[in-house]
Amino acid sequence: MSAEWLLANEGPLRLGIFLGVLGLMLLLQRRFPLRGDGRWSRRQAVNAGMVLIGTLLLRLAVPVLAVGWALKVSERGWGLLPALGLDGLALGVIAVLLLDLAIYWQHRLFHRIPWLWRLHRVHHSDTAFDTTTGVRFHPLELLLSLVIKLVVIALLGAPGLAVLVFEILLSSGALFTHADFALPQRLDRRLRWLFVTPSMHRVHHSPHRHETDSNYGFHLSLWDRLFRSYRAAPAEPESRMTIGLADWRSTGEQRLFALLRQPLQRPARTTPEDHDA
Template sequence: MSDWLLGNEPQVRLAVFLSVFALLLAAQQWAPRRDMALGWRRLLSNVSLVVIGTLLLRIAFPVVAFGLAIRLEADGGGMAALMPDWLAIVGGVVLLDCAIYWQHRLLHKIPLLWRLHRVHHADVGFDVTTAVRFHPIEFALSMAIKLGLIALFGVPALAVLIFEILLNAGALFTHANIRLPATFERRLRWFLVTPEMHRVHHSVHKDETNSNFSFHLSLWDRLFGSYRDQPRDGHTTMQIGLHEFRDSREQTVWALLVNPFRKH
């Protein structure tokens, strides 16, 4: 099974992404947590950014995360040479998940990086399309960091593939505008980031924006002191986005692409 996954990496990732995206789009219509009357222009802008970002990655990087892991694995060494295969795979996924937590915190902490990341936070809505709304330069920066980690620690190729699939599917889930049973959600967030937990991170209040940085495992926020349980204004009435980018003109593709280069 692992050999088949490794040999069909692009198709597997795309199939999982499209399936989860379609499923959550339908779930949002069936059981939305908040009002979703936000329009097709915003949806088009959000999806356009991921298309542009993906094209940039293909042009800027001769090899992406999975390809680098394959090459390093063929040369021997790395995590797989130091521990059993199963432990190297689990350890690789956890390592990358912890790394992306700290990357996320730095994107908020360092002003120059925040200019890139605020494109994501400038969304005045919170739904599954928000998950793909990142500036193309942030896409490239994230890939460069990921490549560095894979090269430094020798993360197994299968661990990279699993993490990439979880990253895409998990981001879609945590941004989905879906209503989960309250008891189930409270139990689930002890292990995984839920939409209810991550929505707090998209609040207009800065102290709430600077909380709940985790992508998959929620333990990082609890462990490193950045966990916030609930938004002060309540989930159905809280304001999403950034105060300075609420006008509809700020939500066009062009406005989002030039956003990091503007003075604010």
């Protein structure tokens, strides 16, 4: 697959797969709802507005996105993996795995470092949990995440095709793991030995810090098990558990412009269960 083909087709391919997965998740959570959070509401429109603003910011602020940057990196022969003599399928698979590991640790840092948490808590302040929660990120978090990703791609020497596969997995996985349904328990138990499921990730959206600070993985549950951040279930039944953060629950705080300025604000109150502001 040529570099020219990737550059010409990665945008339409990613958009087409994203819209297809989004449509499927919307249908599934309407047909098999766990909590009823997938019912159409203003909240979902706000989440859609967040991703549209973030996408526009990335296009305006960054001259090259992940796949284009990976192609430039490959042209120059940069990175650890090519230096180790890896190429072909082995290079691609290892690159995808290491990119997934990098985003796991990025996620943990966004929870641990206060000023990063101020950006990331916009995602966690959603008071319901459905597939649109998977695109609710502050535009500045998206921008910072892209910069981190570009640095990791250069350090690894990840090839363009591997980065494209990872980007598709990342966006599709975010929609799946935030969907308002639960897999059959036996299937869920088996799948989560390797993959993150909606029930596993739902724990991460609890208001209780010991639950919020767990299950950081995006695709592979391996990292949470390996680095001891795995939690099997929330204290409350997942169909009735509280979603969101205690300090950011009012209607006014859930509006689009309020979410955009939220990182500049301190919570009105602080509870032992909430994160540091």
